Amino acid sequence: MAGESNGAGVFGSSIRRREDPELITGQAKYTDDLQLSGMVYCTVLRSDYAHAKINGIDASEAEALDGVIAVYTAKDIEASGVPGGIPVGWLLPDMKIPEHYMLAKDTTRYVGDGVAIVVAEDQYTAHDALDLIYVDYDPRDGVADPKKATEDGAPLVHDEAPNNIAFDWEIGDKGQTDAAFANAAHVASLDIVNNRLIPNAMEPRAALADYNSITGELTLYMTTQNPHIHRLLISLASLGLPEHKIRVIAPEVGGGFGSKIHHYADEAIAAWASMQVGRPVKWTATRTETYLTDAHGRDHVTHGELAMDADGRFIGLRVDTYAAMGAYLSTFAPAVPTYLYGTLMSGEYDLPAIHCHVYGVFTHTVPVDAYRGAGRPEATFIVERLVDEAARVSGIDPAEIRRRNFVSPDAFPYQTQVALEYDSGNYEGALDKALEAIGYDDFRKEQAAAREEGKYLGIGLSTYIEACGLAPSAVVGSLGAQAGQWESAVVRVHATGKVTVYSGCSGHGQGHETTFAQIVASALGVPYDDIDVIEGDSGVMPHGWGTYGSRSAATGGSAIASAAEKVVDKARTIAAHLLEAAEEDLEFEDGNFFVKGSPDQAQSLPDVALQAYLAHNLPKGIEPALEATSFYDPANFVFPFGTHIAVVEVCASTGQVDLKRYLAVDDVGNVINPMIVDGQVHGGIAQGVGQSLYETAVYDDGANLLSGTMLDYAVPKAHFLPSFETDRTVTPCPHNPLGVKGVGEAGTIASPAAVVNAVVDALSPFGVNHIDMPVTSEKVWNAMN
Amino acid sequence: MYPSKFDYHRPSSVQEAVQILADNPDAKVLAGGHSLIPVMKLRLAAPAALVDIGRIDALQSISRSNGSLRIGACVTYNEIANSADVQEAAPLLAEAAGQIGDRQVRYRGTIGGNLSHADPASDLPAAALALGATLHVAGSGGSRSVSASDFFVDLMMTALQADEILTEVEIPAAGAGTGSAYVKFEHPASGYALCGAAAVVTRDAGGSCTGASLCFNGVSATAVSAAAAASGLVGSDLSDGAIDSALSGMSIPDATGDMFASAGYRQELARALGAQALRTARDRA
Structure with a gap:
């Protein structure tokens, strides 16, 4: 690795992930691997009913079980005097915010809602005791469908939210958009369901809480994507402990996909239980519990329309969506179907009139919140499906209609009709590269020939844009965020020239230890192996906002670059002094x-560095040591874009969809580590293909989760997928020091539309214009017959 | 995933196992554990005791004698899939066993556990039916033999009594001119069969069909034989047309639907996969 590990050339090289040896040999320590002296175990009794009144709870048998230390209910938490709340962190105007308590007080609102907890000496006893708690439930009707939930007479999740509407939100200009439709030559129209998804991080959520009653300090090891946010919310809303007395540590975290952003009751319960019993308390979700409690994703019912003039130019887009919130408002849930969704409705297109209206709807289901892509896959799906439908109704080729409507490369910065200002882009460049690589023109001939033989091939485009790198703090603040979205970094050069970097991001599989070291190696010109990166401990690094929303390179990476630049500036001053030269005469190379x-x-x-630490001979006014801290607040979102193409063959006798090729041309700006970027793209595509063909959380009419195990919920397996083909164009971000954008979510954002467009294209001889996800073989067979 | 408490027995002989079962009415037999352990971890089953028959030597072997193949109940899927004896005498069974689950499952799961569990979406029941297997059973009242067609009673219910253990599966060795195939449409989550078609055909020297069997997993509450469709092929030339015609009116009785696939779609899959299995079996005959 010598050739790739020195200095400036490290940025942009496919250096191997330094995280991997520990991970793949099983040496990495996850939360559940940690053991503390005197540790006990906590389990949570969960409601079997989607909606029920709790008449009473009899825990006497459980309490009498040998090994049980205590059984607690909401009454005990209330009696302890802690705030006990699980808050929402994004406020929309006139939003209904029902109380969300750490355990259900008198009503359960989804299957999985916590009712009581057991603390016991071992895990088996803690689980056995759950079977000995008798809850007198008075079951009520539940509702799971977000559109049906708004109908008059639907069971109410919260009495204070009539028709179960949490918020009524819109963006764009309705009058202008309606006028565009009045003048349309063609209108494409689709009704779609964006299916509900379960995150399925490989590591279930877990917490190990250790409260010291003498010092009043709580140490909480937990599966988190953002330790500081959890510290803040546990302090302010759940336990009332002073923020500086709480230390949240993220050990190795095995994936999150958003599900470990949110503040749930369970981790706070473990901490509260440790305060009660005076011993460390561990809680680890079973896989069943992850299905019943990890915030789900998507779950939209949407009507969308796209208006065109006679030449196929888009003149207006309108979208109406019912977006499930689940039983309570999760941490960032209100932002997902609003500011992360409605703002993306312009896609890559020059669209002069847009209106998007969204109802956020309570249902008797697990809360819905950010899941890989968070709002942007939903936006891309409806836009890119409508564009294909527009191609169908206007008779224009799907590639051509896109080309005809793209924002042109010389139009940047481009102000959309839905708030975002795109800073840069070259959409046609990515499209051309993808079409050439897939052999688009030849494919159409092959497709026609195959149809003659009764074989149904289809090709689907998804020319996507997304907004990530969250985010300018003042902007998100004005939109309702109760958080900043800047990021922090400390770059500390030790006396020996070795470097430790602290980041406020909190990676859980992204490879930050590698890529952030690459940034610093290039900036400081020191060997890559001399740089360590530390994240995920609120007791060690400055406040940061964590890892999600494809933000870590753009914000955390920029903070690191900025801190490294400060280090170089200080070092330059000292070096000039040592060289007895003027600073401006100095070069800095390697x-x-x-x-x-x-x-x-x-x-x-x-x-x-050595001279800086010795401080025997420093220039006047220069402090000893060599380190710098940066708090970087981005000027704008970043806007990755690209073209994804799926090729499918549909089996005429079974309806099975065979994904034959999948090609992605992404533009994520400058690339720190191409291998890691490719890995992110591959994983994202697999997850998006999962949504489009296999995955769906199914609730019955009584709001019982039917797809409650991995026997029922289909995460894609390796053999379902072809070897993906990936390529890139590079349009650097103009407003951050690295020119980077974000890549963590691009694959999940782009791919569902590409796959469904391909299936619909394959089925065009049957007059099919849409199939809802997941596009199962039965749905396809029905469409063909 | 923490099961309730249970007692654990590990007998070293069939007689001992049967006695433990007779003495413990709430006991369950543990073989490979790939069906039982997960439901225990989910606390959907809480047997008072497990009788682990995995170390009983008499249940571990594959042998051939007098034109039949005998497979001990604790032989794993992996051993079946890779056994030269099975591949030669009952290639259908080897093919079906090789499609079960993944490598880890195939190294643990056993033929006896599979057939006794009688999950209709598993892969071996239809093969056992199509091959005319005989299942040898031992109980406290002695030993008996049950034909595969009598063994599967209902959803996860077999002809086994509570104190009986399936000890051996006997299959008549394939004769000359016989071909078989197992074709499966996998459930994307579980890997079980939404529909699995097991076909066996025999042709005479002139290519004419002298015997045919077509059985399905995953369509009904038990593995089922499409006897009428299969008998319609006898005397035919097994051409694609003959196969399509034999299957055109096929309807599996009591097809079941669930959230993954309706009963009607499972019927369609049975026709499509049945035809594919028959064509492949013909080409191998």
Whole structure:
């Protein structure tokens, strides 16, 4: 690896992930691997009913079980005097915010809602005791469908939210949009369901809480994507402990996909239980519990329409959506179907009139919140499906109609009709590259020939854009966020020239330890192996906002770059002093400061660091040591874009969809590590293909979760997928120091539309214009017959 | 995933196992554990005791004698899929066993556990039916033999009594001119069969069909034989047309639907996969 590990050339190289040896040999320590002296175990009794009044709870048998330390209910939490709340962190105007308590007080509102907890000496006893708690339920009707939930007479999730409407939100200009439709030559129209998804991070959620009653300090190891947010919410809303007395630590975290952003009751319960019993308390979700409690994703019922003029130019788009919130408002849930959804409705297109209206709806289901892509897959799906439908009704080729309507490369910055200002882009460039790689023109011939033989091939495009790199703090604040979205970094050069980097991000599979070190190696010109990256401990690094929304490179990476630049500036001052030269005469190359033209008389960064720590001979006014902190607040979102193409063959006798090829041309700006970027794209596509062909959370009419295990819920398996083909164009982000965008979610955002467009294309001889996801073989067979 | 408490027995002989079962009415037999352990971890089953028959030597072997193949109840899917004896004498069974689950499952799961569990979506029941297997059973009242067609009673219910253990599966060895195939439409989550078609055909020297069997997993509450459709092929030339014609009117009795696939769609899958299995079996005959 020597060739790829030195200095400036490290940025942009496919250096292997330094995280992997520990992970793949099973040496990494996850929350559930941790053991503390005197540790006990906590389990949560969960409602079997989607909706029920609790008449009473008899825990006497459980309490009498040998090994049980205590059984607690909401009454005990109330009696302890803690706030006990599970808050929502994004406020929309006139939004209904029903109380969400750590355990259900008198009503359960989804199957899985916590009712009581057991603390016991071992896990088996803790689970056995759950069977000995008798809850007197008075079952009520439940509702799971977000559109039906708004109908008069539907069971109410919360009495204070009539018709179960949590919020009524819109963006764009309705009058202008309606006028565009009045003048349309063609209108494409679709009714779609964006299926409900269960996150399925490989590691279930877990917490190990250790409260010290003498110091009043709580140490909480937990599966989190954002330790500081959890610290803040546990302090303010759940337990009332002072923020500085809480230390939240993220050990190795095995994936999240958004599900470990949110503040749930269970981790707070473990912490509260530790305060009660005076011993460390561990709670680890079973896989069943992850299905019943991890915030689900998507779950929209949408009507969308796209208006065109006679030449197939888009003149107006309108979208109406019923978006499930589930039983309570989860941490960032209100933002997902609004500011992360409605704002993306312009897609890659120059659309002069847009209106998007969204009802956020309570249902008797697990809360719905951000799941990989969060709002942007939903937006891309309806836009890209409508564009294909527009191609169908206007008779224009799907590639051509896109080309005809793209925002042109010279139109940036481009102000959309839905708030976002796109900073850069070259959409046709990515489309052309993808069409050439897939052989689009030849494919159409092949498709026609295959149809003659009774074989049904289809091709689907998804020309997507997304807004990520969350986010300018003042902007999200004005939109309702109760959080900032800047990011922090500390770059600390030690006396020996070795470097430790602290980031406020909190990776859980993304490879930050590798990529962030690559940034610093390039910036400081020190060997990659001399740089360590530390994240995920609120007791160690400055406040940060964590890892989600494809933000870590754009915000956390930029913070690191900015801190590294400060280090270089200070080192330059010291080096100039040591070289007895003027600062402006110094060059900095490969980690060495030297006067222009005299590279042999150099002070290396380690030389300067040693002098900075000795502080025997520093320039006047310069403090000792060599480190810098940066808090970086981005100027704008970043806007990755690209073209994804799926090729499918549909089996005429069974309806089975065979994904034959999948090609992605993404533009994520400058690339820190191409291998890691490819990995993100591959994983994202697999997850999006999962949504489009296999995955769906099924609730029955009584709001019981039917797809409650991995026997029922189909996460895609490796053999379902072809080897993906990936390529890139590079349009650097103009407003951050690295020119990077984000790549974590692009695959899940782009791929569902590409796959469904391909299936619909394959079925065009049957007059099919839409099939809801997941596109199962039975749905396809029915459409063909 | 923490099961309730249970007693654990590990007998070393069939007689001992049967006695433990007779003495413990709430006991369950544990073989490979790939069906029982998950439902225990979900606390959907809470047997008072497990009788682990995995170390009983008499249940571990594959043998051939007098034109029949005998497979001990504790032989794993992996052993069946890779056994030269099974591949030669009952290639259908090897093919079906090789499609079960994944590698880990095939190294643990056993033929006896599979057939006794009688999950209609599993892969071996239709093969056992199509091959005319005889199931040898031991109980406290002695030993007996049950034909596969009598063994599967209803959804996860067999002819086994509570104190009986399936000990051996006997299959008549395939004769000359016989071909078989197992074709499966996998449920994307579980990997079980939404529909699995097991076909066996025999042709005479002139290519004419002298015997045919077509059985399905995953369509009804038990594995089922489409006897009428199969008998319609006898005397035919097994051409694609003959196969399509034999299957055109086929309707599996009591087809079941669930949230993954309706009963009607399962019928369609049975026709499509049945035809594919028959064509492949013909080409191998």
